[in-house]
Amino acid sequence: MSERVMPGHTDGLITLGAADALWVDLTTDSAVPTASGAFTSSPAQARMGYVLLGGHAVATVRAGDGRWSVSEGEVRRAAAALNAVGMDRQDLVRIGPFRGAPRQECDEEAPLRWRRRITGELGGPERAARREVGRPYHLAGIDWRQILVEQTRDGTHRTWWLPRAVVRLLDAAEHAETQARDAGDRQTTNPEGPTATPRPYNKELEGQLYSVLSRKPGTSRRVAGWAxxxxxxxxxxxxxxxxxxxxxxxxxxxxxxTLERPDHLYSNDIRVANRYTRLFHTDTDDWLRHWHRCPGCRARTTLPLPHLAAWTAHIACRSLRPTHRAPRGRKPCGVLRVSWTGSQNAPRSGLLTVAVDCCPSGEHRVLAQVPYREAAERFRIWLAETAPALAAAAGPDPLDGLPAQSRPVIADTSGEGLALF
Incomplete structure (x- = not known):
């Protein structure tokens, strides 16, 4: 018999079975699907002192009879936060598998590490057999199987994707768990929960080389403390x-x-995803400021070659892209692709070629060929019009201490499209 939740006791402790029922009831209309057994099924482990619900770590308390309980008010707060999350099922983030990533079985008491858990759950025949018997499995109370998107490339290589809103929720859950474990207090009933608020980033690492900083002990823990x-x-x-x-x-x-990366990256060309609409339109100021945190890009008033190529296709050549009829007017045709020859270190040799894949009038239709120097100059003009404060801060003045020559862009050899980013 399932346990019932007694109304009116929102600040008291309830058993885990009652919390399971309450969680499902409160999140019935949530855009993010939730799972039953959020408190009692793996990977939830009440004896660890907390249970993850969305981006929150809800503290667990052990009663005198040995049974574990949680604060009903905390469950309600976590449910309200989850219900407030909007989810675009078309805005997807690839979560695996990635070549070279270690395969790791996650036991029930291991940290969330949700990407590894999903990869392990989907990666082998023994896991598939376990799924067939209906073993309950969730992540932070979220039923990820309902929203997992599987894609295949060339009919062989499988990749798995989740909506960006869910990725952010699970990342927040992983962070909340790290803070809860570090706190060391597993039995707290503090209404605010055991998590700590990440602090804003205020240029503490500006001008430092990644090759040096990444080797310093404690860097990962320090990064996790920032928003x-x-x-x-x-x-x-x-x-x-x-x-x-x-x-x-x-x-x-x-x-x-992942938002700044294109759909696919090849040795000398990229596919310009629709997400660049956000990077170069609605969130332009945030992303330009982020890219110009690099002293090299800021001093030269430009972007790294792949981003400059994407900007050239998406902004500078926007009027050249063909359109076709759609139910609500006309829509851009095909998918943009940009390839390059030469090097950004030898601007006279650089050439960007903008083309459209899968265009009804012919695949790989070339729209324009733009010399690198021209593309960079167009970007400087556009930056001055779009973000004048950033443009004013850029230029040759900050060249003190900058290497005489930047590193050349190298071909991506990982097969996963991350090398240039």
Whole structure:
């Protein structure tokens, strides 16, 4: 028999079974699907002193009879926070598998590490067999299977994707768990919960080289203490840096770190995803400021080659892109691709070629060929019009201490499209 929640006792302690029922009841209409057994099914472990619900760590309390309980008010607060999350099922983030990533089985008492858990759950036949028997499995109370998107490339290589809103929730849950474990107090009933608020990033790492900083002990823990420098809401999980000049930009959450990457990156060309609409339109100021945290890009008033190529296709060549009829007017045709020859270190040799893939009038239709120097000059003019404060801070004045030559862009050899970013 399932346990019932007694109304009116929102500040008291309830059993885990009652908390399971309450969580499902409160989140029935949430855009993010939730799972039953959030407190009693793996990977939830009440004896660890907390249970993860969305981005919150809810403290657990052991009664005299040995049973574990939680604060009903905390469950309600976590549910209200989850219900406030909007989710775009088309805005997806790739979560795996990634070549070279260690395969690790996560036992029930291991940290959340939700990407590894999903990869392990989906990666092998023994896991598939376990799924067939209906074993309950959730992550921070979220039913990730309902929203997991599987894609195949060439009919062989599988990749898994989740909506960006859910990725941010799970990253926040991972951060909350880290703070709860570090606190060492597993039995607190503090209404605010055991999590700590990440502090804003205030240029503490500006001008430092990633190759040096990444080798320092404690860097990962230090990064986790900051809020993401772009969205300013989610906790930071990675230290983003400019691969062209080698400088640290800022701590970012995993979602923002993937947002700046194109759909696919090849040895000398990229596919310009629709997400660049956000980077170069609605969130332009945030992203330009982030990219110009690199002293090399700021001094030269430009962007790293892949980003400059994407900007050239998306902004400078926007009027050249063909359109076709759609139910609500006309829509841009195909998918933009930009390839380059030469090097950004030898501007006279650089040439960007903007083309459209999958265009009804012919695949790989070339729209324009733009010399690198012309693309860089167009970007400087656009920057001055779009973000005058950033343009005023850029230029040759900050060249003190900058290497005479920036590192050349190298081909991506990982197969995962991350090398240039």
């Amino acid at each position: 993401c420098a772009v969205c300013r809401g989610a906790p930071a999980t990675v230290l983003d840096h400019c691969h062209e000049h080698g400088y640290v930009r800022a701590p970012l959450c995993q979602s923002c770190n």
